[in-house]
Amino acid sequence: MKFKKLFNRIESIKLESVTKSYGDRFAVRDLDLEVRGGELMILIGRSGSGKTTTLRMINRLIEPDSGRVSINGANVEDFDPVRLRRSIGYVIQNIGLLPHLNVSGNIGLILKLEGWDQAKIRERVSELLNFVSLPPKSFMDRYPHQLSGGQQQRIGLARALAMDPPLLLMDEPFGALDPLLRTQLQDEFCKIKKELGKTIVFVTHDINEAFKLGDRVAIMDNASLVQVGTPEELIFEPSNELVSEIVDSKRKYRHMEALKVRDMMQSLDSGYFLEGNMPAEIALRKMVDAGLEVAFVFKESGTVGKIPLNEVLKAGNTGKSLNDISKSLLVFPADASLFEALTQLKEEGESMALVLGGEMPVGLLFSDRVLQGLV
Amino acid sequence: MWNGGCLSEIPIINDVLTEVQRVWDTQLLSLRTLEHLYMFTIALFVSILIGIAVGVLIYRSPKLADPVLNGLNVVETIPDVALLVLLLPIFGIGAGPTVAASILYSILPITRNTYTGLANVPREYVEIAEALGLNPGEVLMRVRFPLALPLIAGGIRIAVVFTMGVVTLGGLIAAGGLGAALQNGIQLYDMGTILVTGAWVGLLAVILDGGAGVIENRLKVRYGTWS
Ligand SMILES: Nc1ncnc2c1ncn2[C@@H]1O[C@H](COP(=O)(O)OP(=O)(O)OP(=O)(O)O)[C@@H](O)[C@H]1O
Ligand SMILES: [Mg+2]
Numbered sequence: 001m002k003f004k005k006l007f008n009r010i011e012s013i014k015l016e017s018v019t020k021s022y023g024d025r026f027a028v029r030d031l032d033l034e035v036r037g038g039e040l041m042i043l044i045g046r047s048g049s050g051k052t053t054t055l056r057m058i059n060r061l062i063e064p065d066s067g068r069v070s071i072n073g074a075n076v077e078d079f080d081p082v083r084l085r086r087s088i089g090y091v092i093q094n095i096g097l098l099p100h101l102n103v104s105g106n107i108g109l110i111l112k113l114e115g116w117d118q119a120k121i122r123e124r125v126s127e128l129l130n131f132v133s134l135p136p137k138s139f140m141d142r143y144p145h146q147l148s149g150g151q152q153q154r155i156g157l158a159r160a161l162a163m164d165p166p167l168l169l170m171d172e173p174f175g176a177l178d179p180l181l182r183t184q185l186q187d188e189f190c191k192i193k194k195e196l197g198k199t200i201v202f203v204t205h206d207i208n209e210a211f212k213l214g215d216r217v218a219i220m221d222n223a224s225l226v227q228v229g230t231p232e233e234l235i236f237e238p239s240n241e242l243v244s245e246i247v248d249s250k251r252k253y254r255h256m257e258a259l260k261v262r263d264m265m266q267s268l269d270s271g272y273f274l275e276g277n278m279p280a281e282i283a284l285r286k287m288v289d290a291g292l293e294v295a296f297v298f299k300e301s302g303t304v305g306k307i308p309l310n311e312v313l314k315a316g317n318t319g320k321s322l323n324d325i326s327k328s329l330l331v332f333p334a335d336a337s338l339f340e341a342l343t344q345l346k347e348e349g350e351s352m353a354l355v356l357g358g359e360m361p362v363g364l365l366f367s368d369r370v371l372q373g374l375v
Numbered sequence: 376m377w378n379g380g381c382l383s384e385i386p387i388i389n390d391v392l393t394e395v396q397r398v399w400d401t402q403l404l405s406l407r408t409l410e411h412l413y414m415f416t417i418a419l420f421v422s423i424l425i426g427i428a429v430g431v432l433i434y435r436s437p438k439l440a441d442p443v444l445n446g447l448n449v450v451e452t453i454p455d456v457a458l459l460v461l462l463l464p465i466f467g468i469g470a471g472p473t474v475a476a477s478i479l480y481s482i483l484p485i486t487r488n489t490y491t492g493l494a495n496v497p498r499e500y501v502e503i504a505e506a507l508g509l510n511p512g513e514v515l516m517r518v519r520f521p522l523a524l525p526l527i528a529g530g531i532r533i534a535v536v537f538t539m540g541v542v543t544l545g546g547l548i549a550a551g552g553l554g555a556a557l558q559n560g561i562q563l564y565d566m567g568t569i570l571v572t573g574a575w576v577g578l579l580a581v582i583l584d585g586g587a588g589v590i591e592n593r594l595k596v597r598y599g600t601w602s
Pocket of ligand 2: 093
């Protein structure tokens with residue numbers, strides 16, 4: 001292979017007071033943004049707000065007039081642009097396949113330039129096609145004009161993944177698709193996102209897409225960054241009118257007031273409950289066998305304790321029982337207001353609570369899943 | 376039935392076939408055709424090489440584009456007979472100046488179309504390539520050039536017609552080829568030779584142009600789906 005990847009892991013991407021203007025108009029103005037390794041950062045905003053410009057400054061397709069863009073602490077200006085771009089996957093707004101190359105030609109273009117041999121390229125292309133749910137046999141040799149919009153989009157993603165880059169830049173990848181297909185591709189992407197384990201910067205102007213896919217969302221307006229935060233933060237603490245308008249927090253908020261905890265909980269069976277006097281090492285085996293990240297115990301006080309898997313691991317062979325390591329846990333009745341429950345979770349810095357139906361535990365409430373369920 | 380035997384029984388057709396046979400034999404048309412195609416092939420091949428090379432060169436150094444294209448345009452306006460004569464002092468008589476003149480004529484259409492084709496590839500495709508991490512040379516070879524191929528083929532097709540014409544004219548200056556047979560016919564005032572050779576040259580030109588057209592269309596289908 002001709003070159004080594006510039007980075008195998010993304011620790012962070014930092015944009016520091018980055019400005020780019022065309023003539024006397026700012027495309028991006030004094031923007032500060034940090035993308036953490038492994039997260040999916042959404043850039044959202046109206047048309048012309050500077051999303052694409054921001055994205056393209058990361059792989060040096062556009063050079064900022066001032067400010068600094070760095071990856072893992074190194075200024076991107078110190079990298080050769082060609083090497084930089086080959087280390088970063090880029091999914092282009094409006095599909096962007098090369099019309100004179102067939103599917104394997106498009107996906108394998110960079111691999112070929114990197115000097116991979118034919119057989120290896122074919123193998124990699126098949127692997128990627130399978131990954132984006134297109135049977136390689138029937139798609140390898142097709143030309144872009146012989147593909148539907150959704151298929152082209154999948155090829156675009158496969159091509160961006162060809163070199164297995166640790167960072168993906170995606171510019172409205174589902175923007176050109178009809179709503180149904182769009183939802184389907186979003187769902188698929190949600191699933192593969194975890195598998196990919198990559199840092200992703202994703203541009204969209206669809207707030208539902210943003211909340212569905214994003215770990216954090218950066219709202220841009222008029223060349224500036226307005227607010228960055230998790231979907232919850234944006235909904236509950238919009239920094240200004242524009243943000244609440246974009247996240248539509250009034251409507252969601254009202255919507256949420258009508259909901260009860262039971263509407264959004266995950267159901268729970270008795271398999272989650274263990275004996276309080278069980279030694280940690282036995283509990284560990286049981287939890288691993290059952291694939292549980294968390295278990296619960298009834299305490300003598302009548303309350304319920306939470307046993308996270310990592311606590312059990314930590315206890316190891318120390319002979320401690322589950323009662324010794326159990327953590328306290330927020331509990332809500334199933335008919336409590338969902339909004340109040342979420343607010344309280346947030347205040348306590350917890351991400352999970354137990355839901356009681358009468359005296360019996362019936363479910364779990366996860367704050368992050370609630371928001372995904374809403375959009 | 377309508378087979379060759381029957382055809383020759385119709386008096387006019389019989390006469391024509393006899394005349395064709397006569398001219399073909401006395402004027403050595405098989406040999407002349409080979410000479411003709413030999414000059415044609417060499418001239419066209421060199422024109423394509425030079426034409427594309429110059430097209431790429433002026434694409435890469437746009438400052439040269441105007442002077443080079445204007446210069447080639449001037450060459451184009453020289454009448455072909457005059458150009459042949461002008462080349463005589465340099466190349467002597469025969470195939471040399473003929474091939475040289477064909478090349479001089481054919482460079483312009485190929486160069487012009489190569490240049491236009493490379494320059495007019497839509498910006499979006501170039502941006503895709505750059506975003507993927509192609510360097511400028513790779514963008515030229517892997518994206519611009521293939522997407523310009525239909526237009527380049529159009530230029531070559533024009534060159535095919537030019538070359539055919541100039542090579543035929545080469546008969547005037549002892550280049551051999553079918554032009555020589557035509558020249559003989561004219562000097563002897565032998566109408567049969569003039570007509571048969573003329574028709575054969577015309578037919579060859581149509582076939583070659585048709586072949587070039589087929590290739591051009593193939594390339595359009597293969598590389599031109601975006602336009
Ligand atoms: N090459 C350019 N020349 C001049 N102006 C430009 C150029 N590129 C972008 N701009 C301007 O900069 C601003 C930001 O553009 P950008 O492409 O980043 O917007 P965007 O948020 O991606 O919009 P969209 O949602 O429509 O894709 C726009 O006003 C745009 O017109
Ligand atoms: Mg954009």
